[in-house]
Amino acid sequence: MSYGRTFTEWRAQAPDWDAYTRHPFVQGMADGSLPRDAFLNYLVQDYLFLIHFARAWALAVVKAGDLDEMRACSAVVHTLIDHEMALHVETCAAAGIDTNAMLATPEALTNIAYTRYVLDAGLSGDFLDLLAALMPCVLGYGEIGSRLAAEAAPDTPYRDWIDTYAGPEYQAACHSAGELLDRAIAKRLGNAPQSSPRWATLGDRFATATRLEVGFWGLGRA
Numbered sequence: 001m002s003y004g005r006t007f008t009e010w011r012a013q014a015p016d017w018d019a020y021t022r023h024p025f026v027q028g029m030a031d032g033s034l035p036r037d038a039f040l041n042y043l044v045q046d047y048l049f050l051i052h053f054a055r056a057w058a059l060a061v062v063k064a065g066d067l068d069e070m071r072a073c074s075a076v077v078h079t080l081i082d083h084e085m086a087l088h089v090e091t092c093a094a095a096g097i098d099t100n101a102m103l104a105t106p107e108a109l110t111n112i113a114y115t116r117y118v119l120d121a122g123l124s125g126d127f128l129d130l131l132a133a134l135m136p137c138v139l140g141y142g143e144i145g146s147r148l149a150a151e152a153a154p155d156t157p158y159r160d161w162i163d164t165y166a167g168p169e170y171q172a173a174c175h176s177a178g179e180l181l182d183r184a185i186a187k188r189l190g191n192a193p194q195s196s197p198r199w200a201t202l203g204d205r206f207a208t209a210t211r212l213e214v215g216f217w218g219l220g221r222a
C-alpha cells in the first residue's frame with residue numbers, strides 16, 4: 001500500500017501504526033465477530049468525529065499556500081461531508097438512530113482529544129503541522145479498507161463499512177492526499193526534507209495522531 005513517499009517514511013517510524021491498522025476492532029470487522037452494539041457506539045462517535053475533522057480540513061484550506069493546495073483540501077472536505085458521512089447516517093438510520101440522536105450524543109473524551117489535537121496542530125502551527133496530524137486518519141482508513149476488501153470474511157456484516165473505505169472515491173481521496181503531502185513537503189522543505197530540523201517534529205505529530213487513532217477504536221465497546 002503506497003500513498004506517497006512522505007507517508008511511507010512517517011508510517012514506518014510511527015511505533016503504533018500496526019496497533020492502529022490491525023486493532024482487534026478492525027479484525028472483528030474483518031471476521032464479522034465485532035458485536036453490533038460496539039460498532040454502532042463507534043459509528044455515532046465517528047459521526048461526531050467527522051464533523052470536527054471536516055473543520056480541520058477546512059482549516060487546511062485557510063492554511064494552504066496556493067490554489068492547488070486549497071483545491072485538494074476542499075475536495076477532502078467534500079468527500080468527508082457528502083460521501084463518507086452518508087455511511088454513518090444510513091447505517092445508524094437502519095438501526096433506528098437518527099441524526100438528531102447522533103448529534104445529541106456527548107462526545108467521548110478520546111474523541112475530543114483527537115479532533116482538538118488536530119485542530120490545535122493547525123491553529124498553533126502551519127500547513128505542514130496540520131497535514132502531519134491529518135494524514136494518519138485519512139490514509140490509515142484507506143489502508144485498512146483495501147486490506148479488509150481482500151481479507152474479510154465474505155459474509156461479514158461490516159461489508160458496507162469496508163466498501164466505503166476500499167471504494168474508488170475514498171481511495172482516490174487517499175491518493176490525492178498522499179500527493180498533496182509530498183508536494184507540500186517539497187515546496188517548503190526541499191528535496192531532502194529529512195535533513196530539515198522540522199522533519200522529526202512533523203513525524204512526531206503523525207505518530208501522536210496515530211496513537212489517538214488506537215484510542216479511538218476503544219470507543220467501540222458494547
Ligand SMILES: Cc1ncc(CO)c(N)n1
Pocket residue numbers: 046049050084136137138141213216
Ligand atoms: C477516527 C477516524 N479516523 C479516520 C477516519 C477516516 O476518515 C474516520 N472516519 N474516523
